Amino acid sequence: MPTYTFTVNGKKTTVDAPADLAMLWVLRDKLGITGPKFGCGINVCKACTSHLNGKAFNPCVTPVSECADKNVTTIEGLAEGDELHPVQQAWLDQDVAECGYCQPGQIMAAVDLLKRNPNPSDADIEAIENVCRCGTYFRIREAIKQAARDLARG
Amino acid sequence: MAEETRDQAGIGRRRLLTYLVAAPTLTVAARWGLGAEAAHAAIPSSPRPSELYDVGDLYKQACEPTKNLVLLEVAQDGDAWLWLHRMEVGQGITTACAMLVAEELDLPLSRVHVPMRDADPALLYNQLTGGSTAMRTVYDPIRQAAAEARARMVAAAAHQWDIAAEQLSTRDGMVVADDGRTATYASLAVAAADPGLSPTGVTPKSAAEFRVIGKPAGRIDARKMVTGQLEYTLDLNVVPDAKPCLVHRPPTIQGRPLRVRNDAEVRAMPGVIDIAVIKTGVAILAETFGQAWDAKKVLRVDWSAGTVDGLSNEDIFAKLEAATVPLAVPGGLLDTIDAEFRFAPVSHAPLETNSAIADVRRDHAEIWSGLQTPIFAQQVIAEELGLPQDAVKVHVVQSGGAFGRRLFHDGAMEAARASKAFGKPVKLMWTRVDDMRHGRMRGPSFHRVRATLAAGQVASYEHRITQTKTDFSHGLGELITAKLSAGAGNYTYAQSFFNMMVECPYNFGVVTEVLHEPEDIILNTAAWRSVYSAMVRGAEELVVDQIAARLGKDAYKFRREYLKHENVRAVLDKVALEGRWGRTMPRGHAQGIALHVEHRSSCAFLVEIDATDPRRPRVYRATIAADVGRPINPLGIEAQMISGLTDGISSTLRAGLHIRDGLPLEGSYSQSHFARQKDSPRDVKVFVMPPSREEPGGVGELPVPAAVGAIACAYARATGTWPRHFPINFEVDFDPFPTD
Ligand code: FES
Numbered sequence: 001m002p003t004y005t006f007t008v009n010g011k012k013t014t015v016d017a018p019a020d021l022a023m024l025w026v027l028r029d030k031l032g033i034t035g036p037k038f039g040c041g042i043n044v045c046k047a048c049t050s051h052l053n054g055k056a057f058n059p060c061v062t063p064v065s066e067c068a069d070k071n072v073t074t075i076e077g078l079a080e081g082d083e084l085h086p087v088q089q090a091w092l093d094q095d096v097a098e099c100g101y102c103q104p105g106q107i108m109a110a111v112d113l114l115k116r117n118p119n120p121s122d123a124d125i126e127a128i129e130n131v132c133r134c135g136t137y138f139r140i141r142e143a144i145k146q147a148a149r150d151l152a153r154g
Numbered sequence: 155m156a157e158e159t160r161d162q163a164g165i166g167r168r169r170l171l172t173y174l175v176a177a178p179t180l181t182v183a184a185r186w187g188l189g190a191e192a193a194h195a196a197i198p199s200s201p202r203p204s205e206l207y208d209v210g211d212l213y214k215q216a217c218e219p220t221k222n223l224v225l226l227e228v229a230q231d232g233d234a235w236l237w238l239h240r241m242e243v244g245q246g247i248t249t250a251c252a253m254l255v256a257e258e259l260d261l262p263l264s265r266v267h268v269p270m271r272d273a274d275p276a277l278l279y280n281q282l283t284g285g286s287t288a289m290r291t292v293y294d295p296i297r298q299a300a301a302e303a304r305a306r307m308v309a310a311a312a313h314q315w316d317i318a319a320e321q322l323s324t325r326d327g328m329v330v331a332d333d334g335r336t337a338t339y340a341s342l343a344v345a346a347a348d349p350g351l352s353p354t355g356v357t358p359k360s361a362a363e364f365r366v367i368g369k370p371a372g373r374i375d376a377r378k379m380v381t382g383q384l385e386y387t388l389d390l391n392v393v394p395d396a397k398p399c400l401v402h403r404p405p406t407i408q409g410r411p412l413r414v415r416n417d418a419e420v421r422a423m424p425g426v427i428d429i430a431v432i433k434t435g436v437a438i439l440a441e442t443f444g445q446a447w448d449a450k451k452v453l454r455v456d457w458s459a460g461t462v463d464g465l466s467n468e469d470i471f472a473k474l475e476a477a478t479v480p481l482a483v484p485g486g487l488l489d490t491i492d493a494e495f496r497f498a499p500v501s502h503a504p505l506e507t508n509s510a511i512a513d514v515r516r517d518h519a520e521i522w523s524g525l526q527t528p529i530f531a532q533q534v535i536a537e538e539l540g541l542p543q544d545a546v547k548v549h550v551v552q553s554g555g556a557f558g559r560r561l562f563h564d565g566a567m568e569a570a571r572a573s574k575a576f577g578k579p580v581k582l583m584w585t586r587v588d589d590m591r592h593g594r595m596r597g598p599s600f601h602r603v604r605a606t607l608a609a610g611q612v613a614s615y616e617h618r619i620t621q622t623k624t625d626f627s628h629g630l631g632e633l634i635t636a637k638l639s640a641g642a643g644n645y646t647y648a649q650s651f652f653n654m655m656v657e658c659p660y661n662f663g664v665v666t667e668v669l670h671e672p673e674d675i676i677l678n679t680a681a682w683r684s685v686y687s688a689m690v691r692g693a694e695e696l697v698v699d700q701i702a703a704r705l706g707k708d709a710y711k712f713r714r715e716y717l718k719h720e721n722v723r724a725v726l727d728k729v730a731l732e733g734r735w736g737r738t739m740p741r742g743h744a745q746g747i748a749l750h751v752e753h754r755s756s757c758a759f760l761v762e763i764d765a766t767d768p769r770r771p772r773v774y775r776a777t778i779a780a781d782v783g784r785p786i787n788p789l790g791i792e793a794q795m796i797s798g799l800t801d802g803i804s805s806t807l808r809a810g811l812h813i814r815d816g817l818p819l820e821g822s823y824s825q826s827h828f829a830r831q832k833d834s835p836r837d838v839k840v841f842v843m844p845p846s847r848e849e850p851g852g853v854g855e856l857p858v859p860a861a862v863g864a865i866a867c868a869y870a871r872a873t874g875t876w877p878r879h880f881p882i883n884f885e886v887d888f889d890p891f892p893t894d
């Protein structure tokens with residue numbers, strides 16, 4: 001079996017895995033990193049959303065071979081120690097989560113959006129396709145707007 | 155401190171401060187005081203059964219003998235641990251219950267921890283989560299237990315300092331003496347557990363003394379959620395050698411596996427550990443879920459026929475319509491309004507699919523799963539494994555949504571069967587395709603409604619609903635009532651539940667609402683958030699608009715005039731005012747207003763829709779008001795209203811299942827169109843009304859019927875049509891996934 005080396009949440013990691021094994025299963029089943037959730041496995045629900053070299057990606061449809069020598073960040077790697085990322089803090093302030101299952105993916109998608117677009121319009125926020133079956137969309141929207149304001153203030 | 159570091163089983167042995175007291179008392183079904191008063195001008199309707207005695211009352215009465223089996227511990231660090239005998243699925247009950255404890259114990263909310271309690275048969279009926287009954291049933295017992303814990307802290311300090319308990323008070327996790335001395339709960343925890351203590355003043359606070367209850371509080375588990383630390387079933391590392399397991403499933407609903415055709419081929423695949431035929435399909439055990447999935451695609455299996463082979467939505471609707479109980483009032487003679495509705499089946503589709511961990515050994519088993527009826531699961535799984543009930547340990551895990559799905563333990567049962575077959579522990583997961591096609595659903599329903607008008611009044615209102623059987627075989631969450639339901643027939647059960655749930659809130663003269671469930675269409679069903687009311691009351695609100703239009707009345711004023719209860723009028727008035735009912739709307743846009751009364755609560759919704767393109771309507775504003783009796787956490791109630799709004803948008807406008815030749819076509823959120831951010835309003839306001847009663851009413855299911863009604867009414871007004879089939883836009887706009 002081939003081996004692949006990449007950085008996960010700042011830690012250099014090497015795994016034995018078939019080249020086509022989806023990164024979601026490498027993270028969850030081999031490395032025990034369970035923040036990225038399974039919701040569909042086919043790039044629809046976006047519950048697994050994480051970052052590859054700083055950009056949102058969906059590990060459920062990304063083979064491990066594509067992650068070789070790259071930087072993977074999951075929800076677990078977003079905060080700086082006990083210091084939450086402003087998007088996570090906005091999520092707490094707006095009391096967004098219900099069951100919480102979609103929220104790691106929602107937060108990683110929001111962080112990605114705000115990197116590309118520090119002042120997103122409602123329409124920009126609506127381009128996020130992550131499913132929240134509990135229907136927390138309104139609070140997600142408010143949290144993204146708050147995070148945008150907080151990040152602008154620095 | 156992480157929950158898993160505390161040993162639930164050890165509590166009984168440590169006996170710090172635990173409450174295991176059974177004190178049976180008698181309840182009497184009392185008329186619910188919702189401020190019923192003489193109707194203005196309408197023809198009064200006699201009270202519906204649910205107004206006198208609803209599902210929550212029934213369940214509360216069933217919980218009565220064991221209601222004090224509250225497991226509350228004050229640990230040696232002074233933190234409180236409530237091992238909750240209900241399940242958190244996103245509805246926020248752990249936070250609300252933590253608030254009850256914080257209130258009565260005078261402890262900061264951050265020092266109250268609320269893990270789920272293992273299946274505990276001693277609770278009898280008292281470990282079911284459903285029917286919006288959680289806070290109604292635990293409100294008094296948890297406050298009572300916490301009040302007793304507080305009184306014990308005071309008694310321990312009084313004993314230590316040798317002063318009268320009356321000179322002591324509590325705040326911030328400390329006992330404080332009049333003379334200024336303080337003692338933390340941590341320092342008193344052991345002494346307070348002394349059975350020799352006789353605490354006084356164990357009465358919970360009166361509402362006037364509340365400092366926590368009724369104040370907005372953020373979710374106690376939010377930080378874990380946003381940092382990825384909250385562990386759902388498959389995130390647990392409780393059985394390190396449990397391997398990923400998927401089940402390959404039949405091409406039609408409830409088909410059964412007969413024979414694997416390519417056993418050797420599949421076993422030779424990389425990562426595959428074992429395969430086994432179990433009752434519902436073929437289980438595949440592999441090193442990773444990815445590899446199990448690859449094997450699932452390659453497996454070829456012979457299947458028996460399913461229960462609805464050859465049938466499609468259209469055939470099922472035709473059968474339902476043919477079986478509908480006739481209306482009593484003849485049509486054609488009087489001034490009548492007739493309407494027929496169809497609601498397509500819809501999956502619960504919680505974002506976390508069915509999942510479980512099972513470790514089945516020769517003489518014992520251990521299960522972890524999200525379970526709304528864990529005692530029932532324990533009993534049935536023990537029976538299946540041929541083990542005594544107490545040899546099967548069942549842990550309840552907080553879940554990624556439920557909406558009724560986890561009333562059944564389908565994932566846990568399969569995991570137990572697979573673990574037994576493999577002789578190894580398993581982590582079993584359903585794929586999304588399987589979850590939508592073979593998971594449970596709200597069955598399709600056909601509705602026939604007739605309202606008769608006489609002398610400018612509504613003289614009668616009849617509603618017949620025919621729906622495929624809703625599975626209530628979980629009974630009250632344990633085997634006795636489950637067997638009773640099987641014995642008496644689901645039908646009797648369902649009828650009783652229907653009568654205890656559905657209530658027409660208007661004075662419409664003679665009101666009859668009758669459910670019929672044909673026995674011959676077998677689907678995988680379970681109560682779906684708000685059960686019958688989402689359809690029955692949603693459709694009714696649309697007919698109300700139609701009656702108002704016929705009588706030349708404004709939809710809001712008409713409702714106001716015909717409402718039975720004053721409190722309900724208050725929520726209706728609130729949304730009409732705050733949502734600016736009747737303001738001029740652009741062409742193709744419209745408002746819709748509707749309300750719902752159930753669970754000893756009421757709510758009203760006013761929504762605005764843009765249906766300029768009737769194929770792509772968008773709800774862009776919503777104003778919501780809720781009267782839930784005694785609000786515990788206004789922030790949590792607001793969340794439930796927003797979530798109910800989203801469910802209303804999904805199920806009214808686009809989300810459903812097309813059963814075609816015995817199997818739903820939909821297998822993903824790209825196919826069954828549950829709302830996304832782009833479908834969700836940009837402007838939502840929720841008003842939680844001040845306390846209207848001492849006790850809390852139900853919340854979780856309350857908003858859905860009002861949301862369905864308001865959205866349907868807005869769509870009707872915007873398009874000039876009366877929608878009759880739900881979801882309104884329901885084409886097959888995708889290529890279904892292959893089955894084998
Ligand atoms: S699990 Fe990756 S998009 Fe759904």
Ligand code: FES
Nearest residue numbers: 099100132133134
């Ligand atoms: S919070 Fe439950 S799916 Fe989003």
